[in-house]
Amino acid sequence: MKRIFPRHVTFDAHVHVMTPDRLEGGWRRLLRHLPGQRSSSAPPPTPGSLTQGIEEAGLKGFFNFFFPVFPGTSRQINEWNDAFCAGQPGAFPFLSLHPEDARRERDALMGEFLDKRQFIGVKIHSYIQRIRLDAEWLREVCAELEEKKRILFVHTGFSRQFRSGYREEEMADHLSALLEDFPELTVIGAHMFYPRLDIASRLLKRHPNLVLDIAALNPWVRRDGRLDEWIECCGRHAARILFGSDSAFIQETLAETIRAFEALPLGEGALNGIGGENALGLLESLGLAGRLRSESPDPAHAIRNSGETS
Numbered sequence: 519m520k521r522i523f524p525r526h527v528t529f530d531a532h533v534h535v536m537t538p539d540r541l542e543g544g545w546r547r548l549l550r551h552l553p554g555q556r557s558s559s560a561p562p563p564t565p566g567s568l569t570q571g572i573e574e575a576g577l578k579g580f581f582n583f584f585f586p587v588f589p590g591t592s593r594q595i596n597e598w599n600d601a602f603c604a605g606q607p608g609a610f611p612f613l614s615l616h617p618e619d620a621r622r623e624r625d626a627l628m629g630e631f632l633d634k635r636q637f638i639g640v641k642i643h644s645y646i647q648r649i650r651l652d653a654e655w656l657r658e659v660c661a662e663l664e665e666k667k668r669i670l671f672v673h674t675g676f677s678r679q680f681r682s683g684y685r686e687e688e689m690a691d692h693l694s695a696l697l698e699d700f701p702e703l704t705v706i707g708a709h710m711f712y713p714r715l716d717i718a719s720r721l722l723k724r725h726p727n728l729v730l731d732i733a734a735l736n737p738w739v740r741r742d743g744r745l746d747e748w749i750e751c752c753g754r755h756a757a758r759i760l761f762g763s764d765s766a767f768i769q770e771t772l773a774e775t776i777r778a779f780e781a782l783p784l785g786e787g788a789l790n791g792i793g794g795e796n797a798l799g800l801l802e803s804l805g806l807a808g809r810l811r812s813e814s815p816d817p818a819h820a821i822r823n824s825g826e827t828s
């Protein structure tokens with residue numbers, strides 16, 4: 519294992535470790551839609567290669583998402599995520615639901631996975647799963663999450679790339695309504711409504727219970743010539759932004775993604791906060807930090823700290 523030693527990144531708030539089949543399918547789609555520097559002969563990621571990247575970076579933990587695309591597969595997919603995360607120190611699973619799940623099935627999954635299996639929230643992907651954030655059943659899910667102090671994690675942004683008519687502006691209105699109606703619920707929005715950074719700023723200002731992640735954005739803002747605007751937005755709201763890699767659905771390795779993040783012109787405090795302190799603080803405040811990896815796999819670090827820990 520070739521260790522890398524991030525200076526600021528300690529937590530990855532956006533990872534997709536899934537079954538090898540789903541990873542391979544996702545990788546093929548990625549290469550089709552984002553032709554880039556990596557040739558299509560590069561092997562697809564595997565659960566092993568993704569977790570190795572996380573271990574090499576010595577991260578304290580990560581959020582893991584695996585969502586059902588087809589009706590009738592929710593239980594099987596969440597079971598897989600549970601089994602994977604149970605064997606992986608620092609892995610925090612999110613429950614995923616399919617919009618066609620019967621109410622009884624949804625209630626059973628929520629009760630079982632949130633209460634007994636320590637899933638820390640629910641992840642929704644409006645485009646891949648065709649879920650609008652004004653769906654009535656989602657309000658019931660939010661009420662239960664708020665009561666149980668768990669997290670709602672939603673995809674935002676890139677409506678054009680997903681060829682969806684459910685645009686950022688409309689989704690933002692629906693998300694605002696949820697944030698207002700469930701003020702104690704913590705909501706994390708992935709991808710900062712990109713390319714609508716103006717919406718990201720507006721919602722962060724209006725809703726103190728909203729947090730956003732930067733997953734996959736660094737290459738996009740560079741490509742679009744919007745680095746300064748993005749940095750300004752991240753800097754202004756640094757206490758409520760999380761580092762996320764979107765590993766499995768990016769062409770770069772986790773090490774490359776961390777290196778590119780740590781080179782951003784943000785202050786030390788913002789880099790540390792976004793790099794992991796914000797996520798760790800959030801988990802602490804919700805009483806969910808129990809699964810964090812405590813020991814550092816860096817032997818030098820372990821020796822330096824041995825006086826305090828023994």
Ligand SMILES: [Zn+2]
Nearest residue numbers: 532534764767
């Ligand atoms: Zn993702």
